[in-house]
Amino acid sequence: MSAIIEPTKVILDFKKIIVKPYTRKKQVKLSELKDYCAYPEAAEKILSEGRDPIIYEYYEYGPTETSGNINFGLTVIYPGKIGKEYYMTKGHFHEKDGAELYLCLKGRGILLMQNKEGKAVTIELEPGSIGYVPVGWGHRTINIGRGKFVFFFAYPSDAGHDYMIVKEKGFSKIVIEEGKSLKIIDNPRYRGTSD
Numbered sequence: 001m002s003a004i005i006e007p008t009k010v011i012l013d014f015k016k017i018i019v020k021p022y023t024r025k026k027q028v029k030l031s032e033l034k035d036y037c038a039y040p041e042a043a044e045k046i047l048s049e050g051r052d053p054i055i056y057e058y059y060e061y062g063p064t065e066t067s068g069n070i071n072f073g074l075t076v077i078y079p080g081k082i083g084k085e086y087y088m089t090k091g092h093f094h095e096k097d098g099a100e101l102y103l104c105l106k107g108r109g110i111l112l113m114q115n116k117e118g119k120a121v122t123i124e125l126e127p128g129s130i131g132y133v134p135v136g137w138g139h140r141t142i143n144i145g146r147g148k149f150v151f152f153f154a155y156p157s158d159a160g161h162d163y164m165i166v167k168e169k170g171f172s173k174i175v176i177e178e179g180k181s182l183k184i185i186d187n188p189r190y191r192g193t194s195d
């Protein structure tokens, strides 16, 4: 049976980039992201200098994990690179069938999606555009701009998150800057499909 959720008004504060009320917030620093990076030696170098920059943060409203409900919130990815790779989220697959949408509010980003066979698709996001992640596609967001990349997300409350596939196998593509140009290239550290 579904939990009883009261109708709720939620405020998205675009200046502070927070959601009020929220049920979950998370800040991901380089030390937590380093195992997901294409260039871990570059991450180690930054950390060895005594720096541990915040890569991204998110606030989420999702008072239940029961089916039929929706979780949503705001994510901000800061600008920067780890080696040649732009700052990005870890990325994940949903554990249960569940699509997701991303509405870009600020900055420039890429939504990288990958299916279970390892096929990758990228969509560029700028303010006003929506990236739709179909059921079964893993997803990661990447900040390719010079400022913050901010987006609204929404997905089914019971979807769950599988980070292990991404941590162990990676995405088949990475987004890098090389010779001052943005390139989407094969991930040299990709370790096969997620079977």
Ligand code: S6P
Pocket (backbone or CB within 6 Å): 058, 060, 073, 075, 089, 090, 091, 092, 100, 139, 140, 141, 153, 155, 161
């Ligand atoms: C959840 C949704 C977002 C991400 C957030 C951080 O399904 O996709 O809230 O959680 O953007 O990304 P990640 O990969 O660390 O969860």
Ligand code: ZN
Pocket (backbone or CB within 6 Å): 092, 093, 094, 100, 139, 155
């Ligand atoms: Zn998701």
